[in-house]
Amino acid sequence: MYFGLSEEQKSLEENIQRFLSDNASLDIIKAVANGDEDKAKEVHKGIIELGLSGLIVPEEYGGLELNMLFATVVSAALGSGTAPVPFAGSYIMSPMAINLAGNAEQKNNWLPKIAGGEVQVGVGISEYVGAREDAGIEFTNGKVSGRSLFVIDGKGADAYILANKSGELYLIDSNNSGIEVVELTTVDKTRTSIELILNDVDAEFLEGSKDKAIIEKVLDAGRLMLAADTVGAAQVMLDKSVAYSLERKQFGRLIGSFQAVKHMCAEMAADLEPCHSMIWHAAHCQDNVPEEARLMACQTKAHISEVGKQVSKTATEVHGGMGFTDELGLHYWFKRIGLNRQLLGSPELVREEAGKLQGFDQ
Amino acid sequence: MDLEYGPQYDDFRAEVINFVKENENTKLTGPARSESRVAWQQKLIDHGYFARSIPKEYGGYGGDMDIIKLRIIAEEFAKSPIPKPAGGQGIQMLVPTLLSLGTEEQKQKYIKPTLRGEILWCQGYSEPNSGSDLASLQTKAELDGDEWVINGQKIWTSTAHLSQMCFILVRTEPDAPKHQGISYLLMPMDAEGIDRRPIKQMTGDSDFNELFLTDVRIPAENIVGKRGEGWKVANATLGHERGSLADPNVTQNRLNSLIDLMKSETIDGQRVIDKPIFRDRLLSIQGRLMAQQSNALRILSSQINKDQDANLAKSIVKLQGTELRHELEGLAIDAMGELGTLYEDSPHLRDEGAWQMTYMYFLGLIIGGGTNQIQKNIISERALGMPKEPKIQGA
Numbered sequence A: 001m002y003f004g005l006s007e008e009q010k011s012l013e014e015n016i017q018r019f020l021s022d023n024a025s026l027d028i029i030k031a032v033a034n035g036d037e038d039k040a041k042e043v044h045k046g047i048i049e050l051g052l053s054g055l056i057v058p059e060e061y062g063g064l065e066l067n068m069l070f071a072t073v074v075s076a077a078l079g080s081g082t083a084p085v086p087f088a089g090s091y092i093m094s095p096m097a098i099n100l101a102g103n104a105e106q107k108n109n110w111l112p113k114i115a116g117g118e119v120q121v122g123v124g125i126s127e128y129v130g131a132r133e134d135a136g137i138e139f140t141n142g143k144v145s146g147r148s149l150f151v152i153d154g155k156g157a158d159a160y161i162l163a164n165k166s167g168e169l170y171l172i173d174s175n176n177s178g179i180e181v182v183e184l185t186t187v188d189k190t191r192t193s194i195e196l197i198l199n200d201v202d203a204e205f206l207e208g209s210k211d212k213a214i215i216e217k218v219l220d221a222g223r224l225m226l227a228a229d230t231v232g233a234a235q236v237m238l239d240k241s242v243a244y245s246l247e248r249k250q251f252g253r254l255i256g257s258f259q260a261v262k263h264m265c266a267e268m269a270a271d272l273e274p275c276h277s278m279i280w281h282a283a284h285c286q287d288n289v290p291e292e293a294r295l296m297a298c299q300t301k302a303h304i305s306e307v308g309k310q311v312s313k314t315a316t317e318v319h320g321g322m323g324f325t326d327e328l329g330l331h332y333w334f335k336r337i338g339l340n341r342q343l344l345g346s347p348e349l350v351r352e353e354a355g356k357l358q359g360f361d362q
Numbered sequence B: 001m002d003l004e005y006g007p008q009y010d011d012f013r014a015e016v017i018n019f020v021k022e023n024e025n026t027k028l029t030g031p032a033r034s035e036s037r038v039a040w041q042q043k044l045i046d047h048g049y050f051a052r053s054i055p056k057e058y059g060g061y062g063g064d065m066d067i068i069k070l071r072i073i074a075e076e077f078a079k080s081p082i083p084k085p086a087g088g089q090g091i092q093m094l095v096p097t098l099l100s101l102g103t104e105e106q107k108q109k110y111i112k113p114t115l116r117g118e119i120l121w122c123q124g125y126s127e128p129n130s131g132s133d134l135a136s137l138q139t140k141a142e143l144d145g146d147e148w149v150i151n152g153q154k155i156w157t158s159t160a161h162l163s164q165m166c167f168i169l170v171r172t173e174p175d176a177p178k179h180q181g182i183s184y185l186l187m188p189m190d191a192e193g194i195d196r197r198p199i200k201q202m203t204g205d206s207d208f209n210e211l212f213l214t215d216v217r218i219p220a221e222n223i224v225g226k227r228g229e230g231w232k233v234a235n236a237t238l239g240h241e242r243g244s245l246a247d248p249n250v251t252q253n254r255l256n257s258l259i260d261l262m263k264s265e266t267i268d269g270q271r272v273i274d275k276p277i278f279r280d281r282l283l284s285i286q287g288r289l290m291a292q293q294s295n296a297l298r299i300l301s302s303q304i305n306k307d308q309d310a311n312l313a314k315s316i317v318k319l320q321g322t323e324l325r326h327e328l329e330g331l332a333i334d335a336m337g338e339l340g341t342l343y344e345d346s347p348h349l350r351d352e353g354a355w356q357m358t359y360m361y362f363l364g365l366i367i368g369g370g371t372n373q374i375q376k377n378i379i380s381e382r383a384l385g386m387p388k389e390p391k392i393q394g395a
């Protein structure tokens, strides 16, 4: 038995963290948050050079063909740096969907380009998870109409993969006519979200997605990426808290010497430490233990969302007034965790799904 | 136990209900101090719905100190969208301080325009190195003829950019023990030597500021209480601040909005409020709020019946109230799901982004006004009589 990351996985994690600390400093994150799209593009280019766009793409299509555990390692590293780049949708969920559900032509058309970082494919499956307002898409005679909210990594994308209510997936070239892109502004300025409004837009069906197992796999993968991102971000918030408590003095002593502050940090650590293992375990199940994979993915997303919420609050408190400032920038991690919590299902919705998986509704 | 306020209050309540009904569509326009806001504030004073027990000569209504009437006013206003009386640190902290400790001239000069919303105040307490340990503050003031000369730095000064005046704590007796060397001064914000730097917050707004004070000269008479008694003066009003940060009546308003929100938001066509898990979270928050409201009644009763002791009940208000508000706003975000993350001017934004804004803001208030860890120290050490943590060597 060996439960943990391999040397290779650890060094990938370190490479990304080093790249981000050199190229995506807090100043750059702030610039991006204030609308500097060029800076975001540079960081994006950098992670493509690191090979992240081809992470899970099969070797025959020019990718690295790495497994889910590698993917979560990468996602956690990106979360720890609040990296202003597309990832979960464009480089995990979409290549996975095309690879599992596309025909030979679709795979040949898209996978090498995704792996090479030439194209970015956004993913819109919110309506499958739980439709808000009257959103949703319909497919008839090769055309899609309707509305898809919160298309992940959809801004500036070359194509979109969208799900209808029953989980069938459609591939749409963003140059097709009839597409209106509405930019959404969320609290998290390190990533972008869009809404698509579609009016009789040409779309390709990903045939394999007739099998519901496909969207479930894509959804699991997406949720694990978000959960990993949260763990990475939350770990940084804890580390920053401990470091701050060893610098800041009040009442003539380090605030880290007050038991109240120590206990806040200890509680964060106690909540968070098992989450690293949970992510690894859940990722491992995706590739190796199919009968546990779905439940693990749901509970991992839900649990880590809760832990993330608590850690992001507590870490802010440890920093006192500084924690509330833009200057310190702790809120970029806070908001990143906040968005991850809601994407692809808030904990309540995901747990509801976990209950159904176990037949509790029967 | 007697919950009835008594029949003598029925007429009064009817009168308030009537006023609220007639004025519930009042819309205030313009920034703070605008004509419509000042006029509204004055109208409330004229009816005795604001500044009720403050003497007429200082611009109040001049009514008797009837806490039950205050409570009825608060209850009826909370039920309606009617604009609430203005708050802010001047009204909540400075006015009560001046009423009990100010000189006659200070009362005459400042209370009326403060109540009318013509003078806004900010609170210059915290410093970069003196937050939780407020009494260690280092900004100093020296008397030079008939003027105080202030030098130092303040931080986290909310609304300093909107304020005409600042009540500020300064060290005037450098040789005295730290709690006895502080004085409480009234500083005009247009005095020379005040350099203000806005601090941007996680919400994106810049509601608070850093103040750099270099040879700021203010009249010697602008001191409240005696030299070296500023800590006592300040503590007289910290309690007011802590109570006002987490007013259960305001939380009740937010709860009402949350219920509306959960009835209108849907998931796959089902109302969020019909989902048992969300409904239960809502009801659990309602239960906590009801407990806080009952606690508020007990505090109220202790103000009327001097033999009742509600010290512990009072000491938990800030801690419990700010945590509850933060969670209430967070539930709204969860209820909206992905839509709950929208902010600023995004399409599909609900209630102008107020839920996210307030969710974050109340995290700020969990920290501001004495952090909730400090609140727990106060509850345990002052209300429960437990000892302070021992001093630690080498920390």
Ligand SMILES: Cc1cc2nc3c(=O)[nH]c(=O)nc-3n(C[C@H](O)[C@H](O)[C@H](O)COP(=O)(O)OP(=O)(O)OC[C@H]3O[C@@H](n4cnc5c(N)ncnc54)[C@H](O)[C@@H]3O)c2cc1C
Binding pocket: A259
């Ligand atoms: C079910 C059970 C089984 C046990 N089994 C064993 C056993 O097999 N062998 C054995 O040797 N002992 C055993 N113990 C004893 C146990 O280790 C002690 O009860 C424990 O260490 C606490 O010590 P105490 O009871 O003296 O409480 P105290 O130390 O007096 O603690 C009282 C309270 O003060 C708090 N406290 C104390 N010091 C601090 C501090 N520095 N910081 C913060 N809070 C503090 C504690 O958390 C507690 O809430 C057992 C106890 C229980 C309840």
Ligand SMILES: Cc1cc2nc3c(=O)[nH]c(=O)nc-3n(C[C@H](O)[C@H](O)[C@H](O)COP(=O)(O)OP(=O)(O)OC[C@H]3O[C@@H](n4cnc5c(N)ncnc54)[C@H](O)[C@@H]3O)c2cc1C
Binding pocket: A248, A249, A250, A251, A255, A258, A259, A260, A261, A317, A318, A319, A320, A321, A322, A324, B122, B123, B124, B125, B126, B127, B128, B129, B130, B131, B132, B133, B155, B156, B157, B158, B159, B208, B364, B365, B367, B368, B369, B370, B371, B372, B373, B374, B377
């Ligand atoms: C939104 C907001 C508005 C504010 N408005 C104003 C204003 O208008 N005027 C003004 O003067 N100030 C204002 N403040 C400042 C506020 O009062 C301070 O931020 C607060 O008292 C904490 O001080 P600090 O930021 O220096 O944190 P620190 O005191 O450095 O605290 C850091 C951490 O250490 C903990 N800690 C410190 N001492 C102890 C202890 N003895 N025991 C246990 N834990 C401890 C704290 O709880 C906190 O978690 C505002 C703050 C905020 C966030």
